[in-house]
Structures are given as structure tokens and as C-alpha cells.
Amino acid sequence: MGTHIYKINPEFRDIMPKEIIDLEENATWSDTTDKRGIKELPETKELLEEHSLCAGCPEAAALRYVLAALPKPEDTVIVNSTGCTSLMFPHIALHTVHSLFGNQNAVATGIKRVLDWRFPDIEKDVVVLAGDGATVDIGLDYTLQSFFRQENITTICFDNEVYANTGGQESGATPKGQVFKMAPTGKKFEKVKMWELAVTSGCHYSMNMTASAPKAVAKAVREAIFVARYLGPTFLNIYTPCILEIGLNANEGLREMKEQDKERFAAFKFVSPEAEELLAKLKEEGRL
């Protein structure tokens, strides 16, 4: 659909809240700019209005980067799962879904297949965005199976290495030895390397990174969505520390991410040869 769905009926304009008018006047879409991205954040209307996360939570910043980087937001559906991220979803000015905890890649599969069936001539992107508990533990089956099936979906895991929303329990993504609730003597096994599982499970593009550098996040999101659109599944594991559970202040998330850029989240990037080729072509065409 074009962006006309964001046009306000003139009859109702005077009663519209400011954020809706801003959206019409000042948000960017695929037809208003060639390359949406971080650079627009200061001047344009963001697709995330407000959020109800803890002050300084890096998940909120990372979601802003993700939304700013969507190549075609007006035709993007984002599928969520239960967790801290789901507190932001009602503030997103796009079609989003919260269904259950862990079934995000299954729901996204159904949506993507039907959108391709109903709109064969329109590129509709489906992006999954969920926490590490949702992606690596309870929803692992559905995440990996969607990779095996080569679904044209981008899966983004906001990895804060903990079940944050339920109060700080150890997850599969928690590093070994870390003491969290339900692991009172420390976690017994290694952090699951989801980005490696993604590669062996058929993803054409897989990255492990932190959200410390907005432009790097935006680039990865854009590339991953294009590869998913034209080739097959893509995966981004992004460190968004739960400052609450690891005892940091609201202004310390960035420093923590920067430190982890060299540690557990040292850059990992896999791009399949076909994806390389595709990205090179898109770059040539000026779309990246």
C-alpha cells in the first residue's frame, strides 16, 4: 500500500493528536526518501512514538534504529513476542503483531506466506523482533524451523542475556557462570551462539553485534531485510543489555555495549555468496 493510509481525513484533522499529524507530515517512507536511516532521526517523525521501558534501556534505542532503517516501512509487518520489547509495540505506527510468547516465527511464516499470496506484485517485508528467551529458549523450535523452511523473514533478537520482563531469570543466552534467578549458583552451560545456529540452519545473512553504533545496526537491518526479501531467512543478534538486571544506571547502557563489542558480541558476520552478490547489486543500484 502506498503511504496514503497515513493521510488524515481533513474533517478530523483538528481533533487529531499531534503525533498523528506529525506522522503524516514528517515521517519518511520508501517513496519520500531513497534510503531511510539513522541520519533522519533528529529531523523526522519517528515510527516509535514513546515507550514504557526502563529509562535508559538500550532496547528502546535499538528499536528506534531498527525502525529508522526499514527500507519500506509502509509495507512492513513486525511480529513480536512477549517480553520487554512487547511494551514498545503498541507505540509503533506500523502493523505489528503480538500473539504468544515464543511463536513469533511461526506467526510470521503464516503472515509472510499469505501476504505473498494476496499481494504477489507488492514487496511486503515481515520482520520478527523478540527477546533472547523468546528466540533461543521457548521459541527455538519455531525460529530454527523457519530458517530450515527458508522463509523470507528477517529475525532480530534483542539479546539482553536474561528473561528481563519476568524479573531476571537465566536464559539460554546468559553467559556461563552468571548468577541470575533460577540459576542461583551460576549458569551451568555456555551462552547459546544463536548466530552460528542461524548459519547452519540456512540463514543467508547472520550477525552478532551490539547496539552501540546506530549506523551499524541500521546497515545490518537494511541488508538483512533486503536479503530476506529476495533470498531467504536472515538473522541479527543484537546486544541490548538489561541495565536493570545487571545493576547499571540509566546512562551506562552505551558503555556496557561498547565493552561487549570486543567480548561476547565481538562482530560476527556471515553473508552467503548469493547474498553477497545481491548486496553488491543493490549497492550499485543505490538502494543500500
Added chain:
Amino acid sequence: MSKRSDMTETKNWSGQTLVTADHMLFEAPRTKHFMTGSEVLKEAVKRCTVDASVSYPITPQSEAAHLIGELWAEGYVGVYFRGENEFGVMSEVAGCAMAGARTITTTSGPGTLRAMENFAQWSGTRIPCQLILMARGINSPLTIQPDNLEVSYMLETGCQIWYAENVQELFDMSIAAFVVAEKPDVHVPIITVVDGFFVSHTRESVMLPEDDIALFPYDPYKAPLPPIDSETPPGRFLRDPFVMKSNYISYAAHASWQWEIRSAVERSVPYAKHYLKGLVHVTGDADAEIAFIACGTASYQAKEANRELSKLGIKSKVIKLRTIRPFPEAELLEALKGVKTAFVPEFNVVGWLEKDVKRALYGKCDTEIVGGPRVAGGMSMPAEAILREVMEKLNSGKGA
């Protein structure tokens, strides 16, 4: 493969002429066929302009799911694939339906229980998808035999539940089910139940309309919640979302939404009455003091018992419930007028139908409700078992 864009005003993507449900169910000429429940479901789906189906193997529903796959290969169904397990399948079905597809799936027993969290999610999302439940026993111990205990788990999911007695009813009901579920003022999922094997695997003669006609497609833009397809303004751009807020508005929103789902199920009554020609079907002696209240195969066996009782000069009637949700309370009360004792024969050990009947009738009718006979685990329910129950009641203490 077909393309949805091949559809015209008068033909669907596979070239079938589009007709109304009334034409399909009541007017189109029919010819006689001989087929199983699984096969007849293929014929129903073929005539329903179905966008999507997701499958997973489990006896006794597998064959029905294979046959829907064949329809996809033949171009009648738009999207079809095997999911990873029933939880995944029901979530995939949810995704398909949210994106605006007329969607169907099938499962049985352990598959139903594996997927359980999804059914409340389905109704909460107000998707009009259809699940064909071919009832089978639940583990442990492992069983693949007919037993409808699983239906009791579905009763409070907020989904509509219809129960078909035989192959013919499965055909007609599964077509009507889409139409009723998709009514904008209903728009909740529908579960069409049959007893596994007894219906899925039994060959019966059925009357079918020609296969060159099919229902008009589903129009997701008539839905009470817009489809998730980015074609309409997003409705959830909220400044102060109630989700997870601990305040009165969030509690009230959740509570009223749950009431609304149940009300939507009740709003299906006039439509279901029309397309099913009544929520209950009554056969036997109108002035009988003995009745059987049953659904599915149990009602067939009850009719057999009614014939045997007639030979003994004892009048009885069979009240077959065709919808379980909505529960046909008014129709049941009407049918029980003058009935002193009503038996509820069931294919499960817990007697969920008896409980449901008693709950609905409590304080409203003097008929004594007797739960039984009950068979389970795959046992058949011979008419003699029903007769024994009646005779014990009539000659209590004196033996059957």
C-alpha cells in the same frame, strides 16, 4: 500454482464459478457419491475458495490433511505447507488468518493438546479460521482410537464448536462453518468436530453439488479487526497502551474483550440456525418421556437405540446437538418438553456433555439427566449398551 489475481468477479482463481453459501448448501443440484470423511473434507475445501492451510501428521486426521495438500497442488488452495508441530501449525494458521486468508487446518487428540495455548489466542485475535477436529484419545497410555475427551479442553477457548454426525454433515458443516465464522458480527474461529475413524475413515453415501462452483472469497476488510497486511492505517499507535499496565482501564479492557468474544459466539446463533437448519435435530417420538441428548456418532447410536426401544413399545427421542458452542440451550429446553428422563451417551470417561447439559438446564427444567452410557479409548457404543442404561433406569433394582 494458481495466482490469487486470476480471480474475477464471477470465478475464483481455479476457475470455479462463485456462488453464495445458500446456493451451495441448499439450491445447487447434487449427485450421489460414496466416500470417507477425509475424502469428503477435500470436496468441501475444494468448494470453499480457501486461501491457506497448514498441516501436520497425526492419525486419524492425516489423510484429510494430505488431501488438502493435493488441492493445493491442483491449484484450488493458495498456500499449503507442513508445519513443525501442532503448536507451530496453529500459530502459522493464526498468521495466515491475520494476514487476511480464509484458513483451514486439521488435527486430532495429542495434536490438539500440544497446540492448546493457540486456541484462546485465535479467538482473542478474532480470526475466523476453521479447525477440523477428528477426535481421538489423549495419552497416556498411547492411543490412536476414537474418544472425544479432547473436546472438553476446547469448550472455554472462546471458539465456536460444531459437531458433525457423519460424512454428509461434515461436508455441509465445514462449508457453513466458514460462512458463519466470517460474519463480521461473529468473526471468531470455528472448530468442526467429528469422531475420528467413525467418520474420518468410514465410507458412506453422500450428496455433493458439482465441483465447478465455490464460495465467494473471504473479504478481510469486513473484519472487525483489520487484517495485518499494511493496507489500512495501523490501529495500535497508542500513546498509553493498556497492555501490562496495572490500572483499571487495562483490567476492564481485557475483561470486556473476553465478554465480547463470548458474545460474538452467541451472535452466531441466527446464522448457524439458518445454515444448519437448526442447532439441534430431533428425531423419534415427539411425545416421548425418554430422550437421548447426544452429539456426533453417539447420536447415531442413540437413534439405533430409539428403533430398538420402539420394537419394545417404549417411546423415545434423540436430541442431536449440532452446536456445542454456542450451546443450544433454548432449543434443548424446547425439545425436552414432556421428557422425564434424558440420557447422555458419550465417547469419553468424564461426561463433558452431560456436565454441559446439566449446567445449561439447571433450574430451568424438571427432566432428570442421566450421564451415560460412556465408552472410551476406542470402544464402540452398541445400541445394547444404551438400552441397558435405559432399562436399568426404568426397572431400577430389578436388573436390565
